Amino acid sequence: MPSSDILATLHTFSMALSFILGCLVGSFCNVCASRWPAGESVVSPRSRCPKCRNAIAWYDNIPLISWLILGAKCRHCGKSISWQYPLVEALTGLLFMLVFLRFGYVAATPVYMALCAALVIVTFQDLADWTIPNEITFPGIPIGLALALVGMVYPDSMLRVTDPINAVIGMALGGGFLYALDRVTVLLLKKPGMGFGDAKLLAMLGAFFGWKGFLLILMLGAITGSIVGGLMIAYFRFRGEKEESPAPEADEATDDESGEEAAGSDDEITLEGHYLPFGPYLALGGLLYMFFGPELIDWWLGLTSAPINGGMTLM
Numbered sequence: 001m002p003s004s005d006i007l008a009t010l011h012t013f014s015m016a017l018s019f020i021l022g023c024l025v026g027s028f029c030n031v032c033a034s035r036w037p038a039g040e041s042v043v044s045p046r047s048r049c050p051k052c053r054n055a056i057a058w059y060d061n062i063p064l065i066s067w068l069i070l071g072a073k074c075r076h077c078g079k080s081i082s083w084q085y086p087l088v089e090a091l092t093g094l095l096f097m098l099v100f101l102r103f104g105y106v107a108a109t110p111v112y113m114a115l116c117a118a119l120v121i122v123t124f125q126d127l128a129d130w131t132i133p134n135e136i137t138f139p140g141i142p143i144g145l146a147l148a149l150v151g152m153v154y155p156d157s158m159l160r161v162t163d164p165i166n167a168v169i170g171m172a173l174g175g176g177f178l179y180a181l182d183r184v185t186v187l188l189l190k191k192p193g194m195g196f197g198d199a200k201l202l203a204m205l206g207a208f209f210g211w212k213g214f215l216l217i218l219m220l221g222a223i224t225g226s227i228v229g230g231l232m233i234a235y236f237r238f239r240g241e242k243e244e245s246p247a248p249e250a251d252e253a254t255d256d257e258s259g260e261e262a263a264g265s266d267d268e269i270t271l272e273g274h275y276l277p278f279g280p281y282l283a284l285g286g287l288l289y290m291f292f293g294p295e296l297i298d299w300w301l302g303l304t305s306a307p308i309n310g311g312m313t314l315m
């Protein structure tokens with residue numbers, strides 16, 4: 001067997017392994033995002049069906065596969081299992097595989113896989129609970145700073161930041177910017193602030209990616225956030241108008257099934273009394289910077305200055 005074949009096989013094997021590892025970690029991300037808001041332990045008790053409270057056996061808790069085999073239904077009560085569980089598992093698996101493809105056999109790969117998992121938890125907890133877990137940001141900030149030291153000592157690690165001062169500046173700018181924005185909102189607009197979860201998250205990302213990372217992540221987060229936020233406001237306004245208009249068919253609905261479906265819609269996210277969560281967009285910006293940071297900076301500089309940067313490459 002020629003050595004190139006062996007390398008190709010090893011590469012495919014590592015890709016598959018990264019995906020499987022990501023799915024397993026994603027399963028744990030689901031547990032964290034659903035238990036941390038209630039202050040519950042993520043270690044015990046065992047996973048339970050949220051509807052019938054029966055413990056889930058290990059063979060019914062295999063990422064992706066069990067959900068498919070069970071037909072998205074609990075073995076005990078037959079009630080449906082949310083698609084969010086396999087989505088988070090598949091997403092984390094995909095991210096782990098992409099991190100391996102981007103960075104390869106270097107120290108940055110496990111580091112950024114862990115960061116992906118952290119950002120997946122942040123995203124789904126913020127979407128469901130409007131909070132960003134301190135369980136992620138409190139350890140994340142010192143870890144990000146420490147990694148800059150590792151990057152300085154071992155440049156071959158492929159870590160994005162190789163200068164601890166840069167990491168400290170990124171952290172201070174990230175935390176300080178959103179903290180100041182919150183204070184200004186409270187003082188000038190007399191509205192309740194957006195909370196410090198986002199500030200701590202941006203401080204963490206600043207520690208991981210330095211001051212350039214902070215700037216790009218804030219910009220990417222603001223752009224994607226305003227696009228999605230605008231679409232959501234338009235959607236809720238459209239739905240609100242539809243609900244206000246008379247619906248003559250409603251009287252004819254007699255079967256119990258339609259009643260059950262209507263009750264299920266209580267769980268849906270509404271805009272009332274909330275700021276739109278910013279965490280998911282900061283997380284997305286962080287991921288984009290992790291994958292394409294240097295290329296994004298080249299592209300940005302190319303836009304703002306004379307076309308000096310001719311050869312821009314992605315991936």
Ligand SMILES: [Zn+2]
Pocket residue numbers: 049050051052053054074075076077078079
């Ligand atoms: Zn059940």
